[in-house]
Amino acid sequence: MEPIVRHEGLVVCMNRVNVDTDQIIPKQFLKRIERDGFGEFLFFDWRYLPDGSPNPDFELNRPEAKGATILLVDDNFGCGSSREHAVWALRDYGFRVILAPSFADIFYNNCFKNGLLPIRIPRELYKQLSESHARGEWRRMTVDLEQQTAATDHGVTFSFEIDPHKRHMLLHGLDDIGITLQYEDEIARYEASRRPYQFVYA
Amino acid sequence: MGRTLFEKVWDAHVVKELPDGQTLLYIDLHLVHEVTSPQAFAGLRFAGRKVRRPELTFATMDHNVPTVNPKDVRDAIARKQIETLEQNCREFGVQLAGLDSPFQGIVHVIGPELGLTMPGKTIVCGDSHTSTHGAFGALAFGIGTSEVEHVLATQCLWQSRPKTMRIQLNGALQPGVTAKDVILGLIAKYGVNFGTGHVVEYAGSLIPQLSMEQRMTICNMSIEFGARAGMMAPDETTIAYVQGRRYAPKGEDWEACVAEWRELKSDLDAVFDVDVVFDVHDLEPQVTWGTNPGQGTGISGVVPDPKDAKSEEEALAIRQALEYMDLKPGTKISEIPIQHVFIGSCTNARIEDLRLAASIVKGRRVADGVRAVVVPGSKQVKQQAEAEGLHEIFLEAGFEWREPGCSACLGMNPDIIPAGERCASTSNRNFEGRQGKGARTHLVSPAMAAAAAIAGHFVDVRELTSEGVTA
Numbered sequence A: 001m002e003p004i005v006r007h008e009g010l011v012v013c014m015n016r017v018n019v020d021t022d023q024i025i026p027k028q029f030l031k032r033i034e035r036d037g038f039g040e041f042l043f044f045d046w047r048y049l050p051d052g053s054p055n056p057d058f059e060l061n062r063p064e065a066k067g068a069t070i071l072l073v074d075d076n077f078g079c080g081s082s083r084e085h086a087v088w089a090l091r092d093y094g095f096r097v098i099l100a101p102s103f104a105d106i107f108y109n110n111c112f113k114n115g116l117l118p119i120r121i122p123r124e125l126y127k128q129l130s131e132s133h134a135r136g137e138w139r140r141m142t143v144d145l146e147q148q149t150a151a152t153d154h155g156v157t158f159s160f161e162i163d164p165h166k167r168h169m170l171l172h173g174l175d176d177i178g179i180t181l182q183y184e185d186e187i188a189r190y191e192a193s194r195r196p197y198q199f200v201y202a
Numbered sequence B: 001m002g003r004t005l006f007e008k009v010w011d012a013h014v015v016k017e018l019p020d021g022q023t024l025l026y027i028d029l030h031l032v033h034e035v036t037s038p039q040a041f042a043g044l045r046f047a048g049r050k051v052r053r054p055e056l057t058f059a060t061m062d063h064n065v066p067t068v069n070p071k072d073v074r075d076a077i078a079r080k081q082i083e084t085l086e087q088n089c090r091e092f093g094v095q096l097a098g099l100d101s102p103f104q105g106i107v108h109v110i111g112p113e114l115g116l117t118m119p120g121k122t123i124v125c126g127d128s129h130t131s132t133h134g135a136f137g138a139l140a141f142g143i144g145t146s147e148v149e150h151v152l153a154t155q156c157l158w159q160s161r162p163k164t165m166r167i168q169l170n171g172a173l174q175p176g177v178t179a180k181d182v183i184l185g186l187i188a189k190y191g192v193n194f195g196t197g198h199v200v201e202y203a204g205s206l207i208p209q210l211s212m213e214q215r216m217t218i219c220n221m222s223i224e225f226g227a228r229a230g231m232m233a234p235d236e237t238t239i240a241y242v243q244g245r246r247y248a249p250k251g252e253d254w255e256a257c258v259a260e261w262r263e264l265k266s267d268l269d270a271v272f273d274v275d276v277v278f279d280v281h282d283l284e285p286q287v288t289w290g291t292n293p294g295q296g297t298g299i300s301g302v303v304p305d306p307k308d309a310k311s312e313e314e315a316l317a318i319r320q321a322l323e324y325m326d327l328k329p330g331t332k333i334s335e336i337p338i339q340h341v342f343i344g345s346c347t348n349a350r351i352e353d354l355r356l357a358a359s360i361v362k363g364r365r366v367a368d369g370v371r372a373v374v375v376p377g378s379k380q381v382k383q384q385a386e387a388e389g390l391h392e393i394f395l396e397a398g399f400e401w402r403e404p405g406c407s408a409c410l411g412m413n414p415d416i417i418p419a420g421e422r423c424a425s426t427s428n429r430n431f432e433g434r435q436g437k438g439a440r441t442h443l444v445s446p447a448m449a450a451a452a453a454i455a456g457h458f459v460d461v462r463e464l465t466s467e468g469v470t471a
């Protein structure tokens, strides 16, 4: 997994609440058996008009959003279906960082498995940032995961909280399974301590 | 201080706790389906890893399966996913209830039905409605595909300890009001993210009055208000449900399990981070009017006006929803016409749901211009329903009677609601485009869906039943 230590990029703001994973990647695109190639279907129903042409009103399609790698979005982002395809699509499109007042739990966890950094920010700060962004006061942001700070290009700086374990994984691009297998002995000991009826009867 | 039900199950599954708060949790049952697993198996193969405990892993296919003729998968990519699961199960030694199995069905219907789901277990699946299994007093939650791979490889999962919430459901339901109305009413009152970060335990005087299937309906939709999981303490109803099922423990093992399950409940002095009380005695049948499960109201209600919203954000959300749903503020819910009825999904496609819907449909006809479909949750549900003659009641009334699968719950298979048309659906999500691009979904109970099929619009099922059913 590609680590993320410090990231500087263009910000696109979506002033929407409760964006669910069905919106992020509609189910007709879930049938692939690979992990890549989902970016072109990101936000499909919003992004394209019925005739297949880009919807000029959609946030990501505006000229000033071209090449955005940081998404600023309102409450409860990623709710609904557990599909990790939502994260794969955001990553494949080019996003590395998402800032929102809150995220749905499964989506939040999925981000860390794929080198996408979700940052929870206070609602007040969200309002301030989205409004000043809409007024065109700033466009880019630098996020420093090591320091747990971020700064906009018009000089607003703030720090953020993140679970130390998850931070460590992202900073080093670590594979969860490899880490877990270091605890092989503990797992085996645990299994030996359980009564067999806990297990499925074949 | 006492422990909650959740804490007892959690504590019994801790393999390792790290100083930073991460816990390696042992997983007792891993359910797998065709959509969220291919990349996980591919990851194992790529790294040369095995499935650690194939006997704790159980797979089926449900999302992509066509419900008219399941074998006739015309969509090449869907077929590829189904074949990939078959091949992965063969290669990694995982049990599969495939298209030929008498046990195939929606993953959250077959787990309980086969006795795989049991009190006290930790259960995961690459599917958010895994919360269903919490109705047995299991800790059950949905995971992403990377986590699916992790569980396949290690039978464990890293988790940070969630907060706890107790929701006391108190009172008795009026006739015609169901578990589905309870969960829809609860989410309408508290919103779609009040459970985020919490494992919820449902308690209160209502629970002992509910069958296992009704309990599953409530736990199923816990994820719709953001809860990590929903749980209910096992009782005699739970034990009676599990007993004798295909994979349930037998003999001495059974006795030992039952003894343990009887102790499996929150201690009286256990403390929850959040405590909520929800009274159900005057709850009406519910109908959603919007594009998230919290945007709903009682059948006597009206479509809300964004002007009356409590906040700017809420007003915006209402406006967006009404635009998508093509509804005007003030419209009576009972005046909204529907063109489709879908009785199915892991929320409401069990035998009791079908019995309830059939009791309303019996001797009546589906309204002109309405296409109504019943999709049993599993092969076993279908077989049972046919043994009871329910399929004939539906067919005579003008319903279609299908083969098991997720069907129009998410329209990943040929069952899609056309753009601009309205569906009374017993499923769990009314998100934009969920049942098909531009489709307008109204979530209801099986009783309300059946009543809407007959009337052609939403109608209070209590009025329909009080008229008496004329055969």
Ligand code: SF4
Binding pocket: B062, B063, B106, B107, B108, B127, B129, B345, B346, B347, B405, B406, B409, B410, B427, B428
């Ligand atoms: S029935 Fe619907 S909610 Fe349930 S598992 Fe299938 S797609 Fe998901």
